[in-house]
Each structure stands twice: as structure tokens, then as C-alpha cells.
Amino acid sequence: MTDQRIHGILAPVVTPFDAELAPDPERLIRHCRWLLSNDVGLAVFGTNSEGNSLSVDERIDLLDRLVQAGIDPARMMPGTGACALPDAIRLTRHVTKLGCAGALVLPPFFYKGVSDEGLFRTFAEIIERVGDTRMRLYLYHIPPVAQVGFSVALIERLLAAYPKIVAGMKDSSQDWQNTKAVLDAVGSDLDVFVGSETFLLANLRNGGVGCISATANVNPGPIAGLYRHWRGADAEERQARLDVVRAAFQKRPMIPALKKAVAHHGHDPKWTRVRPPLVELNEAQVAEFMVELEQIGFTMPGLLDGKVRE
């Protein structure tokens, strides 16, 4: 397993909801298939998946349905972090049992200013209680949202205590200096994913292994293209083209914007639904957004009528 750790591009897959705000497994499965057909793996239940807006039962049910639908668990890295230790353990155990490539684990994020010792104990409890050597944990560092994150010292301590099991990290600090510090300190032992394709080329050039990015939901082909050709002469040009698309999404509420793009390009308006406390884009925001996407020539090839073109 260790030699076949997942690398490359993953999307925190957006989660569709029905009219009752319940998760819509059929649409989720279709979107996952489209992403996989573009060489993009599935970090379901991430921040941009509204993962923490789903109950533990909802997440387990969706995972089971994805696997039953034939989605390869080896292409999945579901989010399993939670405020309550039993929730994180239950989810991580399930993800491991299903044979997923790994679990992307937020630190417990309710209490602020917690110590590295407290975070170490959290991860130690998860690892010891799941107690499965197949488990691969990816530390999810996203201080702008979780407010609680991983210091380099904490990462080193976890790696030393649980080598192989602590397999990687997603750095969504939006701070390249932080990513660079992690790569310099532990990049040879830890698979570092950046949290945005903005830093993809820099990450790969410094020993990182890929990115897990919101916009991989809508621009998967070109992002996966840079990953495949990052040593090529046109890498900088590819990176620049990715940055134009990223900018159009990033200046808006990201999750509603992603869902609006999927709805628009898939001719499937139901995709725009979000769960509270999120709110869909309003009419004025949609109008501006559509103009900008048109101006930059944004497309989602292969996504039509909510189905993958076979």
C-alpha cells in the first residue's frame, strides 16, 4: 500500500442536495464519474463538499453508495475530521474498512487555542482505536476556516510516532511559506498536497505530490494536465491558465459558485442548492459570474445534462 499512495489531483467533491436538503447520491455519483474521467480523485466530505454540514450517518451512507456504484475506493480520500472524537474514529474506521486511499482529517475545531499536546492525543486516539495498519491519514491544515491547525513540530511528532499511517498533509493555509517550511522539514516522509492549484507547480517543483482543490470540481482536465506535464516547457503557461479560472471562482463565495457552474454547464439547476448556513449566489452575483466565465472562455467538457458523455 505504502508504495502506491495516492498522488496527483483530487477534488473536494461538491455535494448535491434534493428539495428537502437531503444529499442526492445519484447526482454525486455522476459528478464523481466525471471527475474520475478527468484523472481527478475524490476528496469527498472536504470543506468545499459541505462535509461538516453532513451528519456522520449521512457521510457513511453516501460512502457506501459510492462504493456500491462501482467508484474505486482507491481513488477516494474522504474527510473524517470532527469535533467529537467518537465521530472522527467512526468515520476513519469506515473509510479504512472500505479500502479508501486515505482519510483527510481535520483537527477538532470547536475549541480554539488548543495545544499541540491535545492535538497529538486526538490523532493518537484515532489511530490507536481504529487500529488498522491499512489506515492512511492526511492531516488537513486549513487555519482560515478551522482556526486550529498543525505546527511543523506537531507534524514531526505524529510522523515519528506513527510512520506510514500518517501519510500526508493538505495545506490550505494559502501561505506558500508554510507549505515550503513543511516540505523542507518533512517532505521526504510526508506527501504534501497544496489546497489550491495556485501553488501546484511550486509544490511539485519542491517535492510535493499534488493538490486537493475546490476548483478541481469544475476545471479538472487542465489541472490534471499540469500535474502530468509539470516538467514540460509549457508548465508556466499551464499554471497561468489555471490561475485565470481560479480567480473567477475565488472572488465569489466558493461553494455556491462551484455549484452554479456545475448547474449551468450540466443544464441541471438543482445543483445550485446549498445547506444552511451557506446561501446560493443571488441573481446579480450569478449574472456577473456568468459574464466573467464567458469572457475567460470557461467550459466543462463532457459535462452535459448531468451525465457523463461516454
Place this chain on the structure above:
Amino acid sequence: MTDQRIHGILAPVVTPFDAELAPDPERLIRHCRWLLSNDVGLAVFGTNSEGNSLSVDERIDLLDRLVQAGIDPARMMPGTGACALPDAIRLTRHVTKLGCAGALVLPPFFYKGVSDEGLFRTFAEIIERVGDTRMRLYLYHIPPVAQVGFSVALIERLLAAYPKIVAGMKDSSQDWQNTKAVLDAVGSDLDVFVGSETFLLANLRNGGVGCISATANVNPGPIAGLYRHWRGADAEERQARLDVVRAAFQKRPMIPALKKAVAHHGHDPKWTRVRPPLVELNEAQVAEFMVELEQIGFTMPGLLDGKVRE
């Protein structure tokens, strides 16, 4: 029901854990009885209860055990807020069904910078889906921890849409100007509890109805005493004595300090356990703390050997 809304002093009851870090219902019941014997109500599953470190199933099980043990639900205001709407709905429904005085509801706290519209929709969904006129919601405003809070405009909108059901608020902003602004705007329609006895006298003098405070776990009698006698000539003096005790706890990690005090005065060392990501006080912290409690003459009358003296 409306005329008998709960007022006065409540404690976010600290949650004891066993050696496996599972909740310990027997110790919790004992502590609840001691608090009630001191005229202090039970805001179980609050911030200082490590409420969000418990799974939804754990919280429901503990509630059922408390009620089965004969604890009066009319003296309880359990925390039911959660990041995932189905969790908040399930907990609020259960609390309402049990006949609790109310539910203390955190806003969803994972996403930051969410809009008042998104928070309004969250509470509207909880209220509509629980769909029980007996429900009494208390808005839990604690921006230092949750980072997401309630503006006065949002409170007014919720009150207008759901009068009676939106019954009150706990203001743990630690900012008296905020509490005063809420009291001035909606104090006649909303029962305002302050989040610390530091502001108890000011709150009562301005139309508020009590406090829900961490230190009510350890100093319940004197805090309830100020509530009963706040119009008395010695009110300022009572307030000053409360402030001395509060200060001794507030300068330390609050939850471990509360549990250490219960362990020490109840001769029951098992009470010191906390769930990760929290960490108990270290030896040096304990030594300093014990000296300070001795210096200020702190006691917990009636708490002995983990039992209430009958």
C-alpha cells in the same frame, strides 16, 4: 409554558469521563444533583461541558439517563447546536420531547464569515422541522469560541418570525456593551442570560434574567445567592466576592480547572479527565491553583466523596 420560562443561574455542567474516555453518567447525575441543591439549573452540553466533543448519540443517551434518574427536565437547557443541520434538529427534537426548559443553540460554527441570511435559514429549518410549539430556543452567542455569532438584526428577525419559540439568548461575548445593546433592542421580548457571573448584577439591573456560567459548576451557592438578593444592599459586595473566585478560574484553562476543583473538593481524582483536544492541568499548574484557591478561602460545601450530603 411561556409564563414559566427558566430564569436564574445555570451551569454548563462539566462532563465526567471514565478511563476509556466514555462519558460517566453516574458522576454526571451526582454533580447535577449537587448543582440543583444549590438552586442552579443544568445547561448540559455547553462549551464548558465539552458538549461538542460528544457525539449526538452520546448526548441523547446522557440526557435520557439524567431524566431516568429523576432529574427534572424543566431545570435543563441542553446545548443542541451543531455544524450539521440534521444533528441540530435531532438534538433539539429530543430535548423538546423530554420537556426540557429549552435548548441552547450554537450557530453552525465550521464555516466562517457566513451571512445573517444563512444563519436565519439554519434556525428556521430547525424550528420548522422540529415543529413543536413547546420548543424554546436560546441563541448561544460565543464569538470567542464559535467565531460565528448573532447580530442584533438577526436576533430581531428571528424573534419576529418565531415569537415565543425564540425565547432567549446566552451572551458569552465577554463584552458588556454587546449585552447592553441586545437588552436595549429586544430585552422586553428575549430572556438575556450573560455568559459569566462577572456581568450578573449589571445584567439583572438592565432587565436580563440570569447567567449561564462555567464557574456555576464550582461556586453555585454564592452565585445563586446574588441572583436571589440582587436588589439587596449587599449586592455589590456579593458581586465582588464572586469576581474573586471567577478570577482564580479564568486565568487558567477553564475546563481542566473546573474539573480539578470538583476532583479535589469531592475527593474524586477521576473527575480531572478531559477529552482531547483538551489537556488536564499539569503538576505545576495544579500546585499554583491549589495555593490560590486556599488563599481565597474557596470551598464547595456539600460536595464530599463525590456524593451530595443529604
